[in-house]
Amino acid sequence: EAGVVQSPRYKIIEKKQPVAFWCNPISGHNTLYWYLQNLGQGPELLIRYENEEAVDDSQLPKDRFSAERLKGVDSTLKIQPAELGDSAVYLCASSLRSFGDGAEQFFGPGTRLTVL
């Protein structure tokens, strides 16, 4: 079974440029998560999707960050414009559901963003 796929693995951009990250969850997983991981820290949840609906985006900086999960499968996270402080690893995870059995989260390899 294929795991969570993310692309690109690495991205280097100049500040004020836009950037987008893509995530393909494990087949059949209804819940998708985007996490931000700063250097030397644990991941922090940015947004959670139940199918195509964003049900927890309280930690997403909405002035510059946006996300979508069209058709409830793949998801894209966008930053526009990027700032120096956005340099971090962006992790995507998925789970079968978000409660009880089947709520185990499986993580992708992440995208390392460097903003110059």
Add this chain to the structure above:
Amino acid sequence: AQTVTQSQPEMSVQEAETVTLSCTYDTSESDYYLFWYKQPPSRQMILVIRQEAYKQQNATENRFSVNFQKAAKSFSLKISDSQLGDAAMYFCAYRTMEYGNKLVFGAGTILRVKS
């Protein structure tokens, strides 16, 4: 809000020996899950072991075991017979049993394994 604290930024262990990583957490909930995740340089977060708070028996997975002290809100990870492949960043994480499945992570402990 729940918090997770890992007080050891870095640990070292000799190959084949045993090491214990510490984790404490704060919560007002009575039922929850606790996890240890491993993140090697490839960045792929891998689940090492999980513990349900309502279970008194400590979880074990091959060379990995936990010491879960619910009253003390402590959840340490013991790695026996350490191998070079165990070198990684280890994260302790808390998950509520309520709807939402939110994971709260600690800051991590870098584990170095010496040959």
